[in-house]
Amino acid sequence: MPQIEVRGLAKTFRVAERLPGLAGAFRGLFHRRMRDVHALGGIDFDIERGELVGYIGPNGAGKSTTIKILAGILNPTAGTSRVDGLTPWRDRRRHVARIGVVFGQRTQLWWDLPVIESFDLLRDIYRIPAEAYRDNRDRLIALMDLEPLLDVPVRQLSLGQRMRSDLAAALLHGPSLLFLDEPTIGLDAVSKLAIRDFVRELNRDRQVTVLLTTHDMDDIEALCQRVMVIGNGRILVDGSVAALRRRVRNERVLVVDYDSAGEAGRVDAEGEGVRLVERDASRVRIAFDPDRIPAATLIGALLAQGTPHDLFIEHPPIEQTVAELYAEHDMRER
Amino acid sequence: MNSAALLFRYLAISLRGQLQYRASFLMAALGNLLNCLIELAGIWVLFDRFGNLSGWSFAEVAFFCGTINATYAIGELLATGFDQFGMLYVKTGDFDRLLLRPRSTVLQLAGHELSLRRLGRLLPGIVIVVAAWTALDLPLEADRVALLAFAMAGGVAFFFALMVLQATMCFWTTESLELMNILTYGGVETASYPLPIYHRLFRRFFTFVVPLACIGYFPIVAVLGVDDPLGTSRMFQVAAPLAGFAFLGVAIGVWHLGARRYTSTGS
Numbered sequence: 001m002p003q004i005e006v007r008g009l010a011k012t013f014r015v016a017e018r019l020p021g022l023a024g025a026f027r028g029l030f031h032r033r034m035r036d037v038h039a040l041g042g043i044d045f046d047i048e049r050g051e052l053v054g055y056i057g058p059n060g061a062g063k064s065t066t067i068k069i070l071a072g073i074l075n076p077t078a079g080t081s082r083v084d085g086l087t088p089w090r091d092r093r094r095h096v097a098r099i100g101v102v103f104g105q106r107t108q109l110w111w112d113l114p115v116i117e118s119f120d121l122l123r124d125i126y127r128i129p130a131e132a133y134r135d136n137r138d139r140l141i142a143l144m145d146l147e148p149l150l151d152v153p154v155r156q157l158s159l160g161q162r163m164r165s166d167l168a169a170a171l172l173h174g175p176s177l178l179f180l181d182e183p184t185i186g187l188d189a190v191s192k193l194a195i196r197d198f199v200r201e202l203n204r205d206r207q208v209t210v211l212l213t214t215h216d217m218d219d220i221e222a223l224c225q226r227v228m229v230i231g232n233g234r235i236l237v238d239g240s241v242a243a244l245r246r247r248v249r250n251e252r253v254l255v256v257d258y259d260s261a262g263e264a265g266r267v268d269a270e271g272e273g274v275r276l277v278e279r280d281a282s283r284v285r286i287a288f289d290p291d292r293i294p295a296a297t298l299i300g301a302l303l304a305q306g307t308p309h310d311l312f313i314e315h316p317p318i319e320q321t322v323a324e325l326y327a328e329h330d331m332r333e334r
Numbered sequence: 335m336n337s338a339a340l341l342f343r344y345l346a347i348s349l350r351g352q353l354q355y356r357a358s359f360l361m362a363a364l365g366n367l368l369n370c371l372i373e374l375a376g377i378w379v380l381f382d383r384f385g386n387l388s389g390w391s392f393a394e395v396a397f398f399c400g401t402i403n404a405t406y407a408i409g410e411l412l413a414t415g416f417d418q419f420g421m422l423y424v425k426t427g428d429f430d431r432l433l434l435r436p437r438s439t440v441l442q443l444a445g446h447e448l449s450l451r452r453l454g455r456l457l458p459g460i461v462i463v464v465a466a467w468t469a470l471d472l473p474l475e476a477d478r479v480a481l482l483a484f485a486m487a488g489g490v491a492f493f494f495a496l497m498v499l500q501a502t503m504c505f506w507t508t509e510s511l512e513l514m515n516i517l518t519y520g521g522v523e524t525a526s527y528p529l530p531i532y533h534r535l536f537r538r539f540f541t542f543v544v545p546l547a548c549i550g551y552f553p554i555v556a557v558l559g560v561d562d563p564l565g566t567s568r569m570f571q572v573a574a575p576l577a578g579f580a581f582l583g584v585a586i587g588v589w590h591l592g593a594r595r596y597t598s599t600g601s
Contacts, residue, residue, distance in 0.1 A: 013599065073433040075598040089597065097436035108431055112351050124335040124343055125435050 002046035003177060003209050004070065009079035010233075011040040011065050039065040041233035042079060049176070050207040052199070054224035054241075056214065058326055062233045063213045067179050070211070071101050083177065097126060100170035104182035107166055109154045115165050116150040119172060126173040133172065140168040143198060160191030167198065171208075178202070180212045184219055196222050217318040229322065231329050245321050253277065254286045254298060257310040267305060274298060337441050344445025352450050359450050366454025370403055373526065374462060390528050393469040394558060399526035400462030402550050405486045406522045407456035409493025415446025416497040420504035422446075429596060439593055440586060443501070470558065478557055481572060485553035488575025492549045493518065495578075495585035502585075505592035517544060525550035530563045537564070548577035 017033040040062045047053055057063050068074035070081060072088035072095045081088060088095045102108070109118040123133045141147055144164040149157060157165060163183060170178065180199070184192045200223055202208045214220065220227055220241060227244055229237040237244050258264040261281045269276045269284065273292030277285040288298050295313060302308065335343070352359050377399060381392040410417065423429040423443075432442045463482075472478065500514035521544070529537055529551040540546040555562045556571040 068430070071434060073430050073597060075594075092433065093436045093438075096434050101434050106427070106431070108434065110347075113347065117347070121343065121347065124340050125437055127335060127436075 003049040003051075003084060004045075004047040004211070005080075005082045006043060006045050006070075007080045008042045008044060009040055009066070009069060009081060010038070010042045010077050011062075011069065011074070012077045013037045013039055038233050040069075040076070043230070043233070043235050045228060045235060045238060047209060047211065049209055050203070051226060052203045052210045052212070052224055054212050054214065054220040054227040055230065056217075056220060056227060056322065057230035061230045063230060064181060066230070067101075067181050067211070067213060071099065071179055072096055097173065098175055098177070100173070100175040100178040102163075102166050102170045102178070102180050102183055104163065104180075104185040107154060107162055109162075109165060109169055111155045112153055114151045114153050115146065115157075118154060118165075118169060122169055122172050128173050132174065136172050136174055137168075140171055143201075144168050144194075160187050160194075163187060163191065163195060164198075167195065171202070175208070177209045178211075180210060180214075182214055183212070184214060184216050192216070192218075199223060217322065221318055229325060231326060236325065236329060241318065244325075245315065245318070247325070250289055250291055251287050251316060252290060252295070253314040253316060254288060254295070254302075255312050255314060256284045256286065256302060256308045258282045258284070258306065258308050263306050267302065269302070271301075337437070340437070341441060341445050344442075345448040348445070348447045349450065352447075362451030363454035366407075366451055367458055370455050370458040373403070373523075374399060374458075377526065387527065388531055389563070391470075393466045394560075395527060396462055397466035397470065397558065398528060398550065398554055400459050400466060401482070401486065401554060402459075402489070402522050402525040404456050404459030404463060405489035405549070406493050406518070407452045407454075407459055408486070409490045409497070410518075411449055411452040411456070412444060412490065413494045413497035414449040414452075415443035416494075416501040418446075419443065419501035420507070424504045424596075433597070440498070440589065472557075472559070478559075481553055482557050485549055485557070485575045488553075488578030489549035490578075491582040492545065492578035493521075495582040496521070498582070498585040498589050502589045502592040505596045517546075521546050528555075545574075545577035545581055548574035 013036070014034050015037055017035050043062075043066070055063055055066070065074065069076050070083060070088055072092040075089045083095065084098060086095045086098075109115070110121065113121070119137055122128075123137075128136070141150070144167065146165060146168060149161055149165060152161075154162065154165065167183070183199075184195055187195065196219065199210060199212070203210050203223075210223075212219065212223065225240060227237070227239070227241055228235055229244065237247050239247075256264075256267070258267075259282065264279060264282045264284050267276075267279075267284050269286045271293075273289040275287050277287045279285075286298070286302075288295070299311065302311075374396065377395055378392065380387070381395070386392075387395060415422075423432070429439075432439050435442065467474075496514060496517050500518075503514070524532075524536075524540065525546050529540070529547050532540075537547070541548060552562070552566060552571040552574040555566075556568055562571065
């Protein structure tokens with residue numbers, strides 16, 4: 001049985017339409033036009049125990065709404081969901097005791113408390129048995145390198161330090177399911193890598209199921225075997241990262257370096273499934289469709305024309321893939 | 335850890351936090367103290383001019399005033415999380431954070447802060463009660479003291495309930511409405527004077543709708559050992575503070591309705 005089961009999940013918000021200007025604001029006091037916003041239009045998916053799933057989409061697509069519903073803090077308008085056999089929004093307290101949630105934008109810790117005291121308080125809130133708590137705490141402190149931060153009040157932590165503490169805090173009670181909502185937002189490269197390594201190990205070594213939302217496609221490429229793309233409240237793609245790429249455009253880029261710009265300038269690279277993307281001094285970038293022309297054939301043709309000193313094949317960045325997917329479905333921020 | 339122990343943990347943490355900002359705490363406590371003394375001075379001026387208040391002596395009215403101030407202070411002390419709920423939790427979306435923890439939201443908010451500056455109202459309140467008790471020459475009997483404690487406990491529940499209701503409104507209005515101050519600050523002011531001086535409609539309102547008199551006037555009449563000019567029985571006066579607890583039960587029920595609304599609108 002899947003750990004998370006979602007069927008026909010829909011959420012409609014009723015929002016009051018704001019009229020422009022001060023006069024409009026006064027008019028709004030007496031007469032309000034309500035408008036329905038369909039944040040989720042009936043989505044379905046399953047997530048198996050131990051999966052690490054990326055959940056992406058433009059702002060306002062319904063990512064956070066989904067996470068909030070699955071975390072039990074928002075009721076859906078329609079549809080069902082079972083997480084470990086519980087309906088999250090009906091059994092809120094039992095449900096949240098078994099999951100971990102981290103919001104990148106907002107800390108779950110106590111602003112004025114030193115990190116270690118926040119942890120101790122969480123032990124009491126989650127009723128973590130003393131021994132399990134000690135083990136988990138010490139392991140997380142070591143993994144996330146928190147030792148030097150333990151006595152620092154949370155408000156004095158840098159964003160990266162805070163994020164590491166937040167992640168540790170969300171795992172003290174040993175949840176088997178972790179929701180990460182933009183965990184790398186605003187972090188520097190080193191912190192991002194630390195978070196990614198940690199999440200990867202957590203998933204691999206402890207079989208913690210992870211549902212990760214992010215705008216950073218490097219997170220997705222580094223971590224996720226599976227990715228779901230949501231737009232306008234619907235799941236557009238659900239599959240592997242490779243499948244996501246194929247879904248939009250099956251194209252790779254061959255980068256070829258020559259010794260001189262003159263040599264690069266003589267290269268002819270037009271034909272069936274091939275097009276020249278860019279000529280930049282002694283470097284040439286050629287896009288090709290591997291289904292229509294195998295890489296070996298293309299390289300052979302190039303070698304017949306001259307002798308490059310280096311060449312390599314690039315995937316198009318996943319950002320581009322996703323941007324094209326969004327464009328295809330005409331998604332704009334709402 | 336059970337709920338009561340967790341509540342104490344929360345409150346101990348809050349206390350330590352406040353003691354770090356000593357000056358701020360002292361100023362706020364001093365402000366509350368002055369507020370309370372000015373109120374009492376107002377009553378004294380009244381008596382200085384008119385001698386008595388439809389048969390009630392200054393010491394008796396001071397007793398009402400001191401008790402209700404001390405009661406309100408304890409209620410406010412415990413309900414600070416609810417008092418500041420709109421600003422701190424709804425506007426910022428931080429209520430989500432409480433919902434993500436496997437504990438009742440009422441417990442978590444009660445543990446939000448034990449606001450020490452409320453001591454500025456509690457201490458003078460107690461001093462006034464003790465002084466009035468002495469001035470009235472009331473015998474120091476266990477059942478009299480127990481009844482006063484019971485009345486105050488019911489009163490704490492009553493004021494706590496008002497704060498919970500005030501916080502509940504934030505689910506609809508986002509910001510906490512000053513409307514409730516009519517019942518909190520206004521309630522303290524009102525209950526500082528004996529109930530019979532008010533119009534019949536007010537008396538009914540404060541007995542049956544918002545049971546302020548049930549935790550103030552009625553039990554205190556029994557503590558003072560005087561006959562109620564309104565003709566209520568001793569039994570009623572002694573049992574009246576129960577209304578404070580019932581009122582709290584209703585308020586918590588309404589709170590859960592509000593919280594359910596929050597989880598279906600997400601704001």
